[in-house]
Amino acid sequence: MDDHQQPPSTMTSDNTLPIAIIHRLPRFKLPSPWAKDIFNPIEPSDPLYPIHRPSARIIIIIGPSPLKSEHLDHYPSVECVFGTSAGVDHIDLAECRRRNIRVTSAGSAFSEDGADYAIGLLMDVLRRVSAADRFVRAGLWPVKGDYPLGNKFGGKRVGIVGLGNIGTLVAKRLEAFGCTIAYTSRTKKSQVPYAFYPSVIDLATTSDSLIVCCALSDRTHHIINRDVMTALGKKGVIVNIGRGALVDEKELVKFLVGGELGGAGLDVFENEPEVPKELFVLDNVVLSPHKAILTPESFDNVRDVVMANVMAFFSNKPLVSEIDLSDLS
Amino acid sequence: MDDHQQPPSTMTSDNTLPIAIIHRLPRFKLPSPWAKDIFNPIEPSDPLYPIHRPSARIIIIIGPSPLKSEHLDHYPSVECVFGTSAGVDHIDLAECRRRNIRVTSAGSAFSEDGADYAIGLLMDVLRRVSAADRFVRAGLWPVKGDYPLGNKFGGKRVGIVGLGNIGTLVAKRLEAFGCTIAYTSRTKKSQVPYAFYPSVIDLATTSDSLIVCCALSDRTHHIINRDVMTALGKKGVIVNIGRGALVDEKELVKFLVGGELGGAGLDVFENEPEVPKELFVLDNVVLSPHKAILTPESFDNVRDVVMANVMAFFSNKPLVSEIDLSDLS
Numbered sequence: 001m002d003d004h005q006q007p008p009s010t011m012t013s014d015n016t017l018p019i020a021i022i023h024r025l026p027r028f029k030l031p032s033p034w035a036k037d038i039f040n041p042i043e044p045s046d047p048l049y050p051i052h053r054p055s056a057r058i059i060i061i062i063g064p065s066p067l068k069s070e071h072l073d074h075y076p077s078v079e080c081v082f083g084t085s086a087g088v089d090h091i092d093l094a095e096c097r098r099r100n101i102r103v104t105s106a107g108s109a110f111s112e113d114g115a116d117y118a119i120g121l122l123m124d125v126l127r128r129v130s131a132a133d134r135f136v137r138a139g140l141w142p143v144k145g146d147y148p149l150g151n152k153f154g155g156k157r158v159g160i161v162g163l164g165n166i167g168t169l170v171a172k173r174l175e176a177f178g179c180t181i182a183y184t185s186r187t188k189k190s191q192v193p194y195a196f197y198p199s200v201i202d203l204a205t206t207s208d209s210l211i212v213c214c215a216l217s218d219r220t221h222h223i224i225n226r227d228v229m230t231a232l233g234k235k236g237v238i239v240n241i242g243r244g245a246l247v248d249e250k251e252l253v254k255f256l257v258g259g260e261l262g263g264a265g266l267d268v269f270e271n272e273p274e275v276p277k278e279l280f281v282l283d284n285v286v287l288s289p290h291k292a293i294l295t296p297e298s299f300d301n302v303r304d305v306v307m308a309n310v311m312a313f314f315s316n317k318p319l320v321s322e323i324d325l326s327d328l329s
Numbered sequence: 330m331d332d333h334q335q336p337p338s339t340m341t342s343d344n345t346l347p348i349a350i351i352h353r354l355p356r357f358k359l360p361s362p363w364a365k366d367i368f369n370p371i372e373p374s375d376p377l378y379p380i381h382r383p384s385a386r387i388i389i390i391i392g393p394s395p396l397k398s399e400h401l402d403h404y405p406s407v408e409c410v411f412g413t414s415a416g417v418d419h420i421d422l423a424e425c426r427r428r429n430i431r432v433t434s435a436g437s438a439f440s441e442d443g444a445d446y447a448i449g450l451l452m453d454v455l456r457r458v459s460a461a462d463r464f465v466r467a468g469l470w471p472v473k474g475d476y477p478l479g480n481k482f483g484g485k486r487v488g489i490v491g492l493g494n495i496g497t498l499v500a501k502r503l504e505a506f507g508c509t510i511a512y513t514s515r516t517k518k519s520q521v522p523y524a525f526y527p528s529v530i531d532l533a534t535t536s537d538s539l540i541v542c543c544a545l546s547d548r549t550h551h552i553i554n555r556d557v558m559t560a561l562g563k564k565g566v567i568v569n570i571g572r573g574a575l576v577d578e579k580e581l582v583k584f585l586v587g588g589e590l591g592g593a594g595l596d597v598f599e600n601e602p603e604v605p606k607e608l609f610v611l612d613n614v615v616l617s618p619h620k621a622i623l624t625p626e627s628f629d630n631v632r633d634v635v636m637a638n639v640m641a642f643f644s645n646k647p648l649v650s651e652i653d654l655s656d657l658s
């Protein structure tokens with residue numbers, strides 16, 4: 001990505017704010033307040049859009065709105081695409097590379113919240129927090145007496161699938177609970193004290209629970225498949241805060257309904273917002289509407305990251321959270 | 330407690346197992362397996378109970394079954410009472426002291442689980458895990474769209490009320506989430522890096538959330554009162570895993586219903602198993618049926634602690650988790 005067109009070193013050449021095309025599905029709303037003193041956001045519905053479309057140099061994608069080749073065709077001058085999600089699987093990266101368009105993600109803006117939530121989901125499944133809350137709200141405590149015991153969280157063996165920004169923070173948290181941590185990822189990380197397993201199945205075999213927090217790609221699609229679930233075993237718990245398609249959902253439902261897995265904490269699903277209804281009746285499952293990384297505080301963080309990236313772009317400085325497109329498989 | 334009658338240095342003088350009176354409410358069941366090779370458990374329903382009652386030297390209390398003066402009247406030879414709960418507020422300690430009866434608790438057997446659960450409840454309230462699970466199970470995700478955001482957990486200011494076995498482990502966990510930790514307790518702990526506030530109100534004023542995990546006594550009854558809730562403020566969250574009566578429950582309900590508190594995660598209540606029904610409709614509240622410290626693993630731990638105490642008692646060695654009765658206020 002060294003051959004992209006160099007932008008001028010000032011924000012704009014004519015003392016007006018640079019144009020940023022806002023690309024979003026209707027359900028992903030523009031954050032408010034948005035830093036309008038740094039760029040001028042233009043949506044396709046804007047009367048000025050036809051004027052600015054041909055010359056716009058940057059696109060800001062709100063949430064995981066898909067950005068495909070046919071979208072890019074509308075923007076012949078675009079040089080950089082700024083994502084506001086932790087993942088970039090909604091962006092056609094190969095097409096961006098082909099067109100010499102740079103891409104940024106939200107970087108680590110969401111990482112703390114994602115890691116926090118992963119711990120929350122695992123705790124909730126093991127200790128049955130949500131299920132016990134249902135039990136109390138249904139008025140069953142005085143009627144049925146003690147709620148069935150859950151399982152201990154502290155000291156358990158937890159396997160992390162994907163030791164990136166979020167996975168690393170998950171591990172840090174698990175350490176404080178006395179958990180034994182292992183991980184799988186494309187390559188062994190140096191300076192990481194946790195056991196590395198190149199094979200997810202081997203990781204599952206030696207873990208009580210798996211936390212899935214890797215990026216979705218062709219390589220990681222259904223990385224948690226039937227064989228991994230079998231290796232994890234009847235008491236094993238799967239937490240997924242990555243993307244739905246990292247887990248073979250049909251198999252997962254079969255394993256859970258058949259009692260072949262201990263439980264699951266799922267923030268993401270293969271066909272969101274659809275969730276397999278078979279899971280609605282299970283007390284060893286916690287279901288969450290793709291919100292692991294979403295707090296008011298993380299929205300502030302991501303806005304800061306986007307602003308920093310935009311300012312770096314127009315100042316011809318290194319981008320804060322650029323995706324390495326030379327690495328596409 | 331130096332003047333109690335010294336037991337013989339062998340387990341029993343006649344090579345039979347020592348008798349242990351089992352004292353329990355019917356709803357607290359005898360754990361199974363129980364180490365019958367160490368003592369001979371006798372319940373009042375046992376045909377041999379009348380024979381052993383006058384000479385029994387130890388009582389084992391199952392769960393928080395109340396042990397009062399009138400119970401002790403039945404056991405003129407009792408020297409030591411072994412609790413199986415983390416707290417000992419169900420035992421008439423003053424009466425035990427008067428009769429020169431030693432008392433043990435479950436010590437730290439439950440501490441890890443208690444600390445884990447406290448983190449789980451706080452996470453659940455802040456990030457709305459249980460409420461979001463209800464939202465998904467009700468089929469509302471495809472209908473209503475995004476679930477309202479919760480609040481960030483990591484990095485927040487958390488005040489710990491009672492820095493004992495559990496509180497210390499809570500603090501250790503919170504550190505990994507980047508939280509700022511402060512505490513109140515009867516006295517400042519040396520070698521603890523957290524800010525100490527002698528006053529609960531001052532602690533509440535400088536905290537985003539409070540985790541209540543102190544013992545219940547006359548001194549701590551309703552330690553979380555109206556003034557503390559006011560000091561904590563509209564966004565403040567209270568987690569209680571100690572005893573229900575540590576919190577003024579009527580005031581808490583008023584504050585929550587009136588939107589004067591951010592939320593609450595409650596494992597304990599003033600009139601268990603009754604839970605104020607006003608709370609059943611609140612999404613910023615997580616309700617749990619007094620199970621913070623209960624896992625199969627912690628039951629194993631507590632059995633080990635009781636056994637160690639019993640063996641120490643009959644071997645005339647220091648008890649593992651003796652309560653200091655000289656400290657009664």
